[in-house]
Amino acid sequence: MKTYLVLTLIGNDQPGLVESLAQIVAQHQGNWLESNMSRLAGKFAGILRVSVDEDKSDALVSALDALSPRLKLIVEHSAQPEADQPQRSLRLSLVGNDRPGIIRDISGALARQKVNVDDLDTECVPAPMSSDILFRAEAVLHIPADLDIEALRAELERLADDLIVDLNLIAD
Numbered sequence: 583m584k585t586y587l588v589l590t591l592i593g594n595d596q597p598g599l600v601e602s603l604a605q606i607v608a609q610h611q612g613n614w615l616e617s618n619m620s621r622l623a624g625k626f627a628g629i630l631r632v633s634v635d636e637d638k639s640d641a642l643v644s645a646l647d648a649l650s651p652r653l654k655l656i657v658e659h660s661a662q663p664e665a666d667q668p669q670r671s672l673r674l675s676l677v678g679n680d681r682p683g684i685i686r687d688i689s690g691a692l693a694r695q696k697v698n699v700d701d702l703d704t705e706c707v708p709a710p711m712s713s714d715i716l717f718r719a720e721a722v723l724h725i726p727a728d729l730d731i732e733a734l735r736a737e738l739e740r741l742a743d744d745l746i747v748d749l750n751l752i753a754d
Contacts, residue, residue, distance in 0.1 A: 584633045586615075586660045589646065593653035595626040602649060607632050610642035618701075626653070631660065671700070671754040672723045672731070674738075678747025680706050680717040688719070688749075691741050695734050698724040717747075722754070 593599065600619065607614050612634035619628030634642050643657050676688065685704065692699060701722040709716045725731070735751050742749035 583636050585636045585639045587632050587634065587639065587643070588658045588660050589628075589630045589632070590656040590658075591619075591626070591628045591630065591653050593626050593651075595621050595624055596652075599626050599653065600628075602652075603630065603646070606642065606645045606649075607634075610634060610638045610645060612638070612642055670725045670727060670729075672725060673752045673754055674719070674721040674723055675750045675752070676719040676721075676742070676747050677716055678742075678745060679709075680715040681745075684717055684745055684747065685719065687741060687745060688738070691737055692723065695729060695737070696726050697729070697734065700724050 591603070604614060612632045615631045615633055617628060617630040619626070619630075621627075632642075646655055646657070649655065674688075676684070678684070685702075689699065699721055702719065703721070704717065704719045706715050706717055708714075725734070731751075731753075738749055738751065
């Protein structure tokens with residue numbers, strides 16, 4: 583029987599970290615299912631989901647722990663993935679002058695509508711032809727089947743006007 587592990591990793595960025603992880607997973611006959619890894623402020627940060635035979639799970643976790651102190655690791659067991667069920671999703675794109683509270687305000691509006699943020703990427707970048715800093719966000723949203731998308735769009739557009747950002751919702 584398979585068990586599923588979700589690993590959260592952080593450490594100083596250096597060449598070979600992903601390869602070290604991949605080697606350990608493969609040595610324990612684990613299967614690398616999905617991941618999201620980034621370099622942030624000189625740190626390597628990632629989240630990874632693997633499947634592995636239950637009888638090899640403890641050995642895999644021990645081998646991964648051996649990467650310490652290079653990587654800090656948190657391991658969580660997750661449920662077996664459910665069969666794919668139809669989901670409605672939207673892609674949110676946002677850009678505006680950077681200021682504190684943008685994500686707080688947008689995520690608050692989404693939470694009030696029971697919208698789940700499945701994936702979120704943000705960055706601050708210099709604005710073209712000015713010294714201003716722009717905040718950009720891209721998100722994949724999972725929305726309840728009974729949610730009125732136009733009502734969500736209207737609420738987010740009102741909020742975008744208050745925040746002075748450009749916001750787009752695109753059906754996936």
